[in-house]
Amino acid sequence: MNLQIGFSGKNVSEVTVESIRRGDITLDDVRIHPSTLSHQADVARENGNPQLAENFLRAAELTGLPDETVLRYYDALRPGRSTAQDLLQIADDLAAIGAVKNSELFRQAADVYARRGLTAK
Amino acid sequence: MIPNEPIGRFRFMNEQRVNLDGFATPEPELGLVAFNGINDPAPSLIINAGRIVEMDGRGESDFDSIDEFIARHGIDLSVAQEAMAIDSTEFARRLVDPNHSRKSIVQLASGMTPAKLAEILSLLTAAELVIAMTKMRARRTPSNQAHVTNRSDDPLLLAADAATAAAFGFRELETTVPVAADAPSNAVAVSIGAAVGSPGVLVQCSVEEAAELALGMRGLVSYAETVSLYGTEQIFIDGDDTPWSKAFLTSAYASRGIKMRVTSGGGSEALMGGAEKCSMFYLEARCVALARAIGAQGVQNGGIDSASVAGAVPGGVRSLMAENVMVMLRNLEACTGNDALMSESDVRRTSRTHPIFIGGSDFINSGFGSIQRYDNMFGPSQWNSEDIDDFLAMQRDWGVDGGLRTANEVEVARLRRRATEAVSAVYSWLGLGDFSQEWAEQAIDAAGSKDISSGDLMLPLTAARTIMETNVTMLDVIAALAENGFDLEAQRCLDMLKARVAGDYLQTSAIFDEEMNVLSLVTDPNEYSGPGTGYQPTPARQAQIDTIRQQRSVADLLVEQKSFGNKNIFATGSAEVSYDPRDVVIGVSPATGKDIWVTLSGLSVADAITEILAGLEEEGCVGRIVRINDSLDLGMIGLTAARLSGSGVSVGLQAKGTALIHRRDLAPLANLELYSVAPTITRELYRMMGINAGRHAKGATPEPVRNPYSDEAIEARYHTKVVSLVAIERNCVTKEVPEVMELRKS
Structure with missing residues (x-):
């Protein structure tokens, strides 16, 4: 597992004060790569925390x-912001990009929010 | 007696600071009870076809959103049946039994419901909680977190104080704002200051959930903590979140490689009027179970903002510590409260913290106010900059690693200057604002924001707006640092960004050491299993704990004494027995005129002698100074002097200031008058002693002198000095006969 590759695909060894100064670096170069999070999920599971692992996979x-988009989805889950239909729509959007675990989270929320009166009035 | 008033004893007791605290009669209806609430359920768990259908007495159709999330995500079904079947007392015993490993305990705990863990932990006594904490915390090496804030969001002071906090050893810094819109400026200033102080210090800016995440995404902070959980659904909703939104938020942080923990703490539901007749501890058990369920790596709890609510009821302080241990049982990072001030009494607040301090946790304080109380924008903390030296002394007393270290004054001054220079340069470079030299100088010297008169109160707001509008990120800050010659700080800020790529600091209890190594559950696991195991400070770290800046050696004291050296007191030849009835010998100790020049009261030895001589003269007697070289015992010095004295009466004086009046026919340890508390003996008293010695010599009646009494800890102040001064005296002891000394008027 190479923990040196940023989200952009650039190796972090190329990220130096000098390259930042030249303007060659974007935040995507110092963002975590999904495969690194998958690896960290394995580490979390090996260390007795499957929930932390699930979080890393989400x-x-x-x-x-x-x-x-991340901030918008967070807001959609806050109480009274979305109808069950809104939440299911996001679940579909997430499923469409392969974000199956997050999709499932939204689906569950749609169900529970409707039952507990947490949907938009 | 005063009519309609309590008796004096109670009037006096009522005035003590502890009586400013509120103490509540338990009100179970309101949730004002630490344990055993009216609606606390008995533990239960029913699993049907791999699905939890009942938990803690509630069927799944009645699950509220908190139950639902815990039941669907938070309980490890593979061990749940076994875990729930274990007798709670038996499991409680395992927490303090070295023969049961931490690993085996957390594995079973992951199958337990909130009510089960609440039942188990309510069985532990205070002492057992200390052992459980020592054993169960995730990270081997303890650490500590500081608050760095001020009343005006002054960026220069924030940076200087952040560097100072890092110098004192804090590995996480938490800032917040009195003016919400200032947050981006605070995040930048504290991040720069932290980088000046040390590599690898984590920084957070506590603001509204979405705003905090946005700061993290720009790289302006390196972790988050203010993600609040509550134990009842209604209060959770009042907090404008649900378990699902919090779970998503947790993943959002991880998706950007940013460490985060959640915040909860007993008493918050009661404080907000929504405890649903449950105890504080049971509701907290739900929060902690939920924290694990949503996949957070850690929890800040132990009351936090509601610590004083828990503190107001019987057993409340114990429940706060039990909350922390519960987090550890859930295999999560424990940031153990001792945050908001829970008592006006120094005794009570120390008592609340001390067991956690000696047990050791991932972060002893989830916010030690590294600034003064008045500058703490979270409200005064349980521990503040007023208490840093106390905390360091406590570490030294107990040999405990509380995460702090003594900082050198010259080094802190240098760091504060560097921090203000770095912030000035970055703000100016990025067009965020310009600081006057006078402002910077005041910030370097300031003990708090009240010491700064030349700040521009609008600058932080303007800077914050510019950061948001021009989309300043940590990359811009790094470039600005480098462009202005702050290469070291640029590299340290970059190292924090790069740590996000590897993601190792997302794991439970992760901090960085000063070499940027991650210390976490994974890399630095706590494997305590009884005496001689678990965390032991390295010799270098032990030296930091043991060496506080106030400590003095005999050599230090010798140098200090030497600086008061006086050539006007010297020996002139051996002393003879006198037959003059007016003769009173002042016997002085071996170090007099050699190595000890100042008494413990700060009066010079020469001045003390001068006063005694003057007192004798008032009574028509003649004082003769004789150094007794062969003993440092004051009784022997006095008696030897009395035997040389024509009147048979003497004054004995140790150079440290202790004195007595002796007579030649008494036993060595007997005396006529003793002035034993040297630090409190004044000029006037030495003169009085001379007068009384003269009266004894003449057979007249002396007026008895009372030793001055003080309620201060005189012994604590002077006993270490006494040991050193006695050692110096001992080095001066010789077999020389008594010598006459001359004291010239200077």
Whole structure:
């Protein structure tokens, strides 16, 4: 497992103060790669925390989403923001990009929010 | 007696600071009870076809959103049946039994419901909680977290204080804002200051959930903590989140490679009026189970903002510590409260912290106020900059690693200057604002924001807006540092960004040491299994704990004494027995005129002698100074002097200031008057002693002198000095006969 590859595919050894100064580096070069998160999920499981592992796997799915989208999805899950239908739509959108674990999370939320009165009125 | 008032004893007791604290009669209806709430369920778990259908007395159709999330994600079904069947007392015993490994305990705990873990931990006494904490915390090496804030969000002061906190050893710094919109400026200033102080210091800026994440995404902070969980659904919703939104948020942080932990803590639901007749501890058990279920790597709990609510009820402080141990049982990082000030009493707040301090946790304080109380924008902390030296002394007293170290004053001054220079350069370079030289100088020297008069209160807001509008990221900050010659700090900030790529610091209990190694559950696991195992400080770290800046050696004291050396007191020849009835010998100790020049009261030895001589003169007697060279015992010095004295009366004086009046027919340890508390003997008292010695010599009646009494810890202040001064005296002891000394007027 190479933990040196950033989200952009660039090796972090190429990220230096000098290359930042030249303007050659973007935040994607110092962002975590989904395969690194998968590896960290394995480490978490080996160390007795399957829930932390699941979190890392959900996170791996989110690495490809822009910051704004991640913030928008978070907001959609806050109480009273979305109808069950809205949540199921996001679940579909997530499934479409292969984010199956997050999709499942939204699907569950749609169900529980409807039952517990946490959907948008 | 004062009418309608309590008796004096109670009036006096009522005035003590502890009585500013609120103490509540337990009100189970309101959730004002630490353990055993009215609605706390008995532990239960029913699994049907691989699905939890009942948990802690509630069927799945009645699950609220918290139950639902825990039941679907938080319980390890492969061990649940076995775990729930274990007798709670038996399991509680394993927590303090070295024969049961941490690993085996956390594995079983992962199959336990909230009520089961609450039942188990309520069985542990205070002492057992200490052992359980020592054994169960995830990371071997303990650490500590600081608050770095101020009233005006002053970026120069934030940076200087962040560098200072890093110098004192804090490995996580948490800032927040009195003005919400200032947050980006605070994040930049504290990150720069932390980088000045040390490599690998984690930085967070506590603001609203989404805003905090946005700062993290730009690289302006390196971890997050203010992700709050609550134990009842209603209060959770009032906090504008659900277990699902918090789970997603947790993953959002991890997706950007940013460490995060959640925050909970007993008493918050009662404080917000939504405890649903449950105890504080049971509700916290739900929070901790949920924290594990959503996949957070750690929890900050132990009351936090509601610590004083728990502190107000019987057993509440014990429940706060039990909350922390519960986090450890769930195999999560424990950031163990001791955060918001829970008492006006120094005794109570120390008592609340001390067991955790000696047990050791991932972060002893989830916010030690490294700044002064008034500058703490979270509110005053349980421990503040007022207490740093106390904390360091406590580490030294107990040989305990509480995560802090003594910082050298010259080095801290240098770091504070460097931090203000770095922030000034970066802000100026990025067009965020310009600082005056006067402001910078004040920030370097300031003990708090009240010491800064020349700040521009609008600058932080303008800087923050510019950061947001021009999309400044940590990459821009790094470039600006490098462009202005702060290469070291640029590299340290970059190292924190690069750590996100590897993701090792996402694992449980991760911090960086000063070589940027990750210390976590994975790389530095706690394997305590009884005496001689678990965390032991390295010799270098032990030296840091043991060496506080206030400690003095005999050599230090010799140098200090030498600086007061006085050529006007010297020996002139051996002393003879006198037959003059007016003769009173002042017997002085072997170091007099050699190595000891100042008494413990700060009065010079020469001045003390001068006063005694003057007192004798007032009574028509003649004082003669004789150094007794062969003993440092004051009784022997006095008696030897009395036997040389024409009147048979003497004054004995040790150079450290202790004095007595002796007579030649008494036993060595007997005396006429003793002035034993040298640090409190004044000029006037030495004169009085001379007068009384004169009256004894003449057979007149002296006026008895009382030793001055003080309620201060005189012994704590002077006993170590006494040991050193006695050692110096001992080095001066010779077989020389008594010598007459001359004291010239200077």
